[in-house]
Amino acid sequence: MAHYVDSEVGRLGTVLLHRPGPELARLTPRNNDSLLFDAIPWVGRAQEEHDAFARALREHGVEVLYLGTLLAETLAVADARAELTEHVLDDPRLGDTLRRRVADHLTYLDPGALADVLIAGLAHEELHTSWDRPGGLVYTLMDRHDFVIDPLPNLLFTRDSSFWVGDRAGVTSLAMPARRRETTLTGAIYRHHPRFSGTELVYRPELEHLEGGDVLLLAPGVVAVGVGERTTPAGAERLARRVFAAGLAHTILVVPIAQERATMHLDTVCTMVDVDAVLMYPNVAGSLSAYTVIAGSDGEPQVDGPAPFLRAAADAMDLDVLRVIDTGLDPVTAEREQWDDGNNTLAIAPRLCVGYERNVETNAQLARAGIEVIEIAGSELGSGRGGPRCMSCPLVREPLRPAPVGTD
Numbered sequence: 001m002a003h004y005v006d007s008e009v010g011r012l013g014t015v016l017l018h019r020p021g022p023e024l025a026r027l028t029p030r031n032n033d034s035l036l037f038d039a040i041p042w043v044g045r046a047q048e049e050h051d052a053f054a055r056a057l058r059e060h061g062v063e064v065l066y067l068g069t070l071l072a073e074t075l076a077v078a079d080a081r082a083e084l085t086e087h088v089l090d091d092p093r094l095g096d097t098l099r100r101r102v103a104d105h106l107t108y109l110d111p112g113a114l115a116d117v118l119i120a121g122l123a124h125e126e127l128h129t130s131w132d133r134p135g136g137l138v139y140t141l142m143d144r145h146d147f148v149i150d151p152l153p154n155l156l157f158t159r160d161s162s163f164w165v166g167d168r169a170g171v172t173s174l175a176m177p178a179r180r181r182e183t184t185l186t187g188a189i190y191r192h193h194p195r196f197s198g199t200e201l202v203y204r205p206e207l208e209h210l211e212g213g214d215v216l217l218l219a220p221g222v223v224a225v226g227v228g229e230r231t232t233p234a235g236a237e238r239l240a241r242r243v244f245a246a247g248l249a250h251t252i253l254v255v256p257i258a259q260e261r262a263t264m265h266l267d268t269v270c271t272m273v274d275v276d277a278v279l280m281y282p283n284v285a286g287s288l289s290a291y292t293v294i295a296g297s298d299g300e301p302q303v304d305g306p307a308p309f310l311r312a313a314a315d316a317m318d319l320d321v322l323r324v325i326d327t328g329l330d331p332v333t334a335e336r337e338q339w340d341d342g343n344n345t346l347a348i349a350p351r352l353c354v355g356y357e358r359n360v361e362t363n364a365q366l367a368r369a370g371i372e373v374i375e376i377a378g379s380e381l382g383s384g385r386g387g388p389r390c391m392s393c394p395l396v397r398e399p400l401r402p403a404p405v406g407t408d
C-alpha cells in the first residue's frame with residue numbers, strides 16, 4: 001500500500017513505532033535532564049507497556065512497523081551503512097585516535113548490531129582498548145560515565161523525527177541536542193530502505209527547526225504548525241513554502257504556544273479525535289491564536305491574523321465550528337492530566353483513539369462526547385513526557401479525500 005496521510009483521523013493503516021530498548025537503560029539521575037526524561041524508566045515495564053500499545057493497534061487492523069527493524073534492514077544497504085557510520089564518526093569530541101578506534105569497532109558489527117549501537121549509543125567501558133588498539137588521549141581523559149556515542153532514548157517518540165503530508169515524508173530538524181541524531185536514522189530509512197524507494201521528502205534536517213509533534217494535519221489541505229520551544233517561526237515558514245510548492249496544502253495555521261516543557265509541542269495541548277473535533281487543554285483552549293498563511297500569487301506565503309485558533313481552524317477547514325472536547329473538569333485536574341499527556345491521543349479512526357489510562361477525567365470527557373478510547377498503561381513510557389500520538393508516526397491513513405492521481 002502506498003504511504004499516504006492527509007489527516008489526523010482517517011482510518012490508520014500503517015504506523016511507525018520504536019520499541020524502547022537498551023537506550024532507556026542509559027538514563028541515570030545524572031543525565032536524565034539533558035536527555036529529556038523526567039524520571040528513570042523501568043525498562044522492562046516500559047517495553048511491556050509499549051508492546052500492549054502495539055498490540056492494541058494491531059487488534060484494530062493497523063500494520064505496525066518498528067524503526068529498529070527498518071534501520072537494521074537499511075544498514076544492509078552499503079551506501080546507508082557508509083553514510084550513517086560516517087555521520088556518527090564526524091563528531092569533533094572524538095579526535096583522530098578515538099575516531100579510528102570507534103571506526104574499527106563499528107566495522108565488525110553486522111547490520112542488526114550496528115543498528116543497536118546507533119540507537120543505544122556506545123558507553124566508555126563498551127569500547128575495549130589495548131596497546132595495539134589505543135583510544136588515545138581523548139579516551140583516557142573521558143569520564144567513565146561519558147558516552148563515546150550518545151544514546152537516543154527519545155527515539156520512541158517517532159512522531160517528532162518525521163511526519164507525512166500526502167505521499168511525502170518530512171524528515172524534521174530537531175531543536176534539542178539530545179535528539180538531533182535521530183533524524184540521521186529516519187532520513188536513512190526513507191532514502192535507502194526498499195519499502196520507501198521513490199519517496200520524496202518535503203522537509204530535511206538541514207532546514208530551520210521543525211518537529212513533527214508540532215505538525216497537525218487538521219484536514220486535507222490544512223496543516224497546523226505549533227511554534228514554541230521546538231519549532232521556530234522560520235521552520236513554519238519554510239514548511240509553508242515547501243507544502244505550497246508541492247501542492248500538498250492550501251493553508252498553514254501557525255499557532256504560537258508557550259515555550260515551556262509542559263507544552264513542548266502543539267500535540268501536547270491539542271489532538272484531533274474526529275473530522276470536526278479536537279481534544280484540547282482547557283487552560284489554553286480559549287487563548288490559543290493562529291496566523292493563517294496561504295500561498296500568494298507570487299508563491300510567497302501571505303500572512304493574515306492573528307485570530308482565535310478555533311475560528312481560524314474552522315474557517316480553513318470549511319466548517320461552521322470545530323468542536324472542542326476539553327480535558328478536565330477543573331483547572332488543576334486539567335493541568336495534571338495535560339502533564340501526563342491526556343491531550344496526546346492517537347486517532348485510529350474518527351471517534352476512536354488511544355490514550356493513557358491514567359488520565360481518568362480526560363477519558364471520561366471523551367466517552368461523554370462519544371469518542372471511544374482504547375486505554376493503555378503509560379506509567380513508564382510517560383516518564384519521557386510523551387503519549388500515544390508522540391509515540392507514533394502514521395505512514396498510511398485512509399484518505400479523507402481521494403488520493404491524487406499517481407499514488408494508487
Ligand SMILES: NC(=O)NCCC[C@H](N)C(=O)O
Pocket residue numbers: 035036037154157159160176179212213214264265267268384385386387389390
Ligand atoms: N510530540 C511530543 O510531544 N513528543 C514528546 C517528546 C518527549 C521528549 N522527551 C522530548 O522532550 O523531546
